[in-house]
Amino acid sequence: MTRYQLYKLLRHNDDLRESRHPMFQKNLFMKILIGFMFVYYAAILLLLGITLPMGFSGMYNGVAAFHVLDGFVLTVIVCDFWCRFVLQETPAHQVKPYRLLPVRRSFLLNVYLVRAALSWGNLFWGFMLVPFGLMTIPNLLGWSGLAGWWLGWWLLIVANSYMYMLTRAMCMKNVAWALVPLTIHILLLSFLILEPSTWSFWEPMTHWQRDIDMASTLLMYDFARWKAWPYLTLTCIIALSYLLNYHIQGRMLYHEVGKQENVKVSSTTSINWLNRYGALGEYLKMEIKLRLRNRQVRMQFFVGLGLMTMLSLLLDFSDIYDNAFMTSFICLYDYIVLGMMTLITILCYEGNYMDGLMSRRESIYELLRAKYYFNVLLLLVPIILLIPSIVIGKIGIWMNLGYLLFTAGVLYPMIFQLAVYNSNTLPLNQKLTGKQANTMQNIVSMLVLFLPIGFEKLMILLAGDPWGYVVLMVTGIAGLLTHKWWLRNIYRRFIARRYRNMEGFRLTKNS
DSSP: OOHHHHHHHHHHHHHHHHHTOHHHHTOHHHHHHHHHHHHHHHHHHHHHHHHHHHHHHTTSTTOOHHHHHHTTHHHHHHHHHHHHHHHOOOHHHHHGGGTTSSSOHHHHHHHHHHHHHTOGGGGTTHHHHHHHHHHHSHHHHHHHHHHHHHHHHHHHHHHHHHHHHHHHHHHHHOGGGGHHHHHHHHHHHHHHHSOGGGGTTSHHHHHHHHHHHHHHHHHHHHHHTTOHHHHHHHHHHHHHHHHHHHHHHHHHHHHHHTTOOOOOOOOOGGGGGGGGGHHHHHHHHHHHHHHHHOHHHHHHHHHHHHHHHHHHHHHHHOSTTOSHHHHHHHHHHHHHHHHHHHHTTTTTTGGGGHHHHTTSTTHHHHHHHHHHHHHHHTTHHHHHHTHHHHHTTSSOHHHHHHHHHHIIIIIHHHHHTHHHHOOOOOOSSOOTTOOOOOHHHHHHHHHHHHHHHHHHHHHHHHHOTTHHHHHHHHHHHHHHHTHHHHHHHHHHHHHHTHHHHHHHHHHTSOO
């Protein structure tokens, strides 16, 4: 078989893998939902591409509309980078099914790295850039200038794709690597989004913001004029990122597939006091062991804890997020993030041993109770972290209590509903080649992050402050008091479709 024939076979297998994914085969709703979300976001970008030229044309005297958009290059790149954590797989993940076949790993990595650059996903921003460029550039720079401008944007997106893959690979080795792009992006967005007047306490920051805007504008202008230096520079960056991805992902894939790891078993003698609670205590100990012994779940916990701590410190020691929306978002995020990290994939990790759990009557119900109690107890962590914000007046006591109870009594029950529909097994220890969350789980994540803020603002508008937060507290208390009822309801619905779910757990256990 020639390399070209092997490439065609790999492409055919990837198409079959997507069309035969167990989550999509048995769920027509997911297919329709994915199509709807694609059309929805494409329509938003298309609308921006049509309306922004009219808005930007009169923003600055004598400045072309495309120069204004070029000043936001870094903002687009940052958004594109973090969206890839939800949408893009790493080449090592795609190579995994072929690890035992007589195919050179180097060939597979090269194929998937090249395909990552030529992916249709890298053209998604074209829904905004194509109409925007057609309306603003040809009259000033001609069609050749438009082509150079589009090519420059595409090269930036490709470089961003390789940088994402490199970051993702390093994060799988040590999650602390995520702090590097996160810190850089937060600083850049702080300089770019905030008004220069907010930097009055340090005048050089105003100049930095202007310099970044001007550098981005000049870079894209040189692309449009087909100057050599931006193309050569970006090509070198892409080539270097390609080589780094090839070596790092290949090495990490080799170690992970070889299963060479040192396992340290944590002692559980210190939690024997949970034995007094019978079956519930055993499942509580299982929740603790899940985070102590399994690096995938442990990594999720520390990522959530790190993000929560970072946002709390930014709120306490800076004025960047002092507006009403960001204050509400940080308060909500601190309370929901630790639970959301593992509850969005509720029962997916247990899919590795679901057959054993189903052998005991009502074991799933006791497991759900243990998960709920454990995650409610975890809310003590954000309570402690938010104390400084309450003391200095950044977050009101009513907002704090409202989101605390609303998370425990409303948001957690919403996330727990996924226990009925989750049927894909997630690996407990694999990182680089582990499966990602499905679309339904991502949608629920977005709902629990942003829907409560809208509900809070609506209640404050209707009832005033602090009565709006009292409504949040009352609804949360109602969910807490009725937790056994809605947990029992989830359990009954799970049992009603247990054979379908268990089939999904078996099919995806080793995929």
